[in-house]
Amino acid sequence: MSPNAAPTRYRGDLARAFGRPLLNAEIRRSPDDFQVTEELGFAPSGDGEHDVLWVRKSGANTQWVARQLARHAGVHERDVGYCGLKDRHAVTLQWFSARRPNRDGTRWDTFAAEGVEIVDVQRNARKLRRGAHSGNRFRVALRADAIEQLQESMQERASHISATGIPNYFGEQRFGRNGQNLDLAEQVFAGKRVRRELRGFAISAARAFLFNAILSDRVAASNWNHLLRGERANLDGTGSVFSVDELTADLHARCDEQDIHPTGTLWGDGAPKSTLEVAELEQAVVKKFPMLADGLCAARIDADSRPLRARVADFSVSTNAGAIWLEFRLAKGAYATAVLREIADYESFNRT
Template identity: 40%
Template sequence: MNSPDASHSDEFPYDDVVSALPHAFGEPGARGVLRARFEDFVVDEQLPVEPDGSGEHVLLQVRKTGLNTQDVVQRLSRFSGVRQRDIGFAGQKDRNAVTTQWFSLLLINQVEPDWSGLDSDAMQVLQAHRHGRKLKRGALRANRFQLMVRDFDGDPEDIAERIDAMRRIGMPNYFGAQRFGRRGSNLYGALRMFTSGKRPRQRNRAGMMLSAARSLLFNQVLAERVRLGNWATAIAGDYMALDGSRSGFVCESPDAEIAQRLAAFDIHPSGPLYGDGPLKTQGEALALETRVLADWPEWRTGLENARASADRRALRARVADLEWALDGGSLRLSFELPRGSFATALVRELLA
């Protein structure tokens, strides 16, 4: 899939940049309906620390249904009088789900309101604790998922084999369709920003576009590794990401120790979150990434000119506590994913 020029952007299928990505375990044959109801997609954030019990901030655990994260921020701001910029959260959560999420509010020398006044069918405050720091983006240990796939039609043995494979080696850490906006709107916006040189006035909107552009390029590199069958193994020159960390190292030559650490999910091969900075890979891995990214000149130049910071992301995600069951005509799934990984990336390995 090649990069579009501004003159022929209408030919590029921004509306759906995920469905054509290759599958790690072969094309799935099963079918079903996900998100027929809000309660079919349940997400619970797992914080890496416990609340301090004292401090200038209040940590709220909120369960929301049919609301996105920004909807909750607005409700919290109106109810408490805290400015939206003084409300923190660790990650964005979908509207079409039941999600349990943490928020921090800066409340200095203020009496806490009665948080039960926020309770409604769409939102409930489950816990409130004093805390010493604002909750920052990415400050998550993991997300826990419980999914219901209705009208399931597939071979249980095939599902069992795919589940077993993901337990053993993980899943491709693709960015899901949510990252790219409704019908690819974040990508259309990014291309307009790159070609015009003008950023949207809303800083948050520009950030979403840049994030979508980086995610698009990452998915292309991962897709090539999936095609080659080495997305979960190391090749010469790979930048290996330490599990649960932003640190890593260059693997000059894969050996038995590297294979052992991969099998233990201690390290993962990584791919580029493209931006203004080096790719960090060497040798074979650098040649592969350079070849794939050569097809996307406008996107690379746009990200460089926007001074997006270059970073790395693991090519695979560990799927913890993965369980499944058939319940009448439905498939139930439960599992835990690292922060930033998409449950829909797991589901696409099971369902067509």
């Protein structure tokens, strides 16, 4: 990667909001150490053309599971839907759908795939689409020495995070192994032709990189969780945004209560989405990375907004079996690793 892309910034030198990490820790020593439960946010309709499957998987990625389900049902892969990609090196519960208009010919109780179990089957009128879920619950183990001595400080940090939220960074998995998707983005923007799927990974990595850079700059300036003039404010838990041209006491209060959040631009054609003071701040950051910014605009990827802050709900800390266990809920699109990095300097045991 060229110096233009500042490779370590995809993880290592992003500003932290709560000071130094409390410990050095290891995550994902086994799949059980990283547990994810997807929350659909609505009840399946009970009828319609699609089977909706509640699936537990371990050591398997979402796309591979979708292919196995399609093969078992005898349908095309495009007829299998899911809400989001879940970690491979984890135990996850998530929803899939499979189009079966006649309900004939498929017995899900005979489905067999390594590391995959179908827990429940319901019917729904529509295929599950990406982003259809409301959020995810996490249970994550941090494995470290002398964990008993950290209990009080961990509780204090968790309370602070619950009250304030976290910087809504994209996780390092967005950038591929060792940031390779950023390398690919530079190659794509330089004219290299790649498969559509790989091009999508590259563009997503470039947008995430620029967003993280904008957010890191605001964390360093201690205004990532405050509204500024020219902000596009996001209503918590929704995709709704509105422009903030004038700051009021009511808007500040709503922001402090995490009812609304500042946003940053997901770069692309028409960027920045912000105006006034915020637009100036964002442009000052992004101009440091012209290949990525210009490449996204030239690719005619529409600019969008993403909350700079994520609410961390139902946050609890406990110790058991030689580990500190963190439990919390995040809205869709937020990364558990964004929570972890505000607590620990961590390494993942399984990097393959």
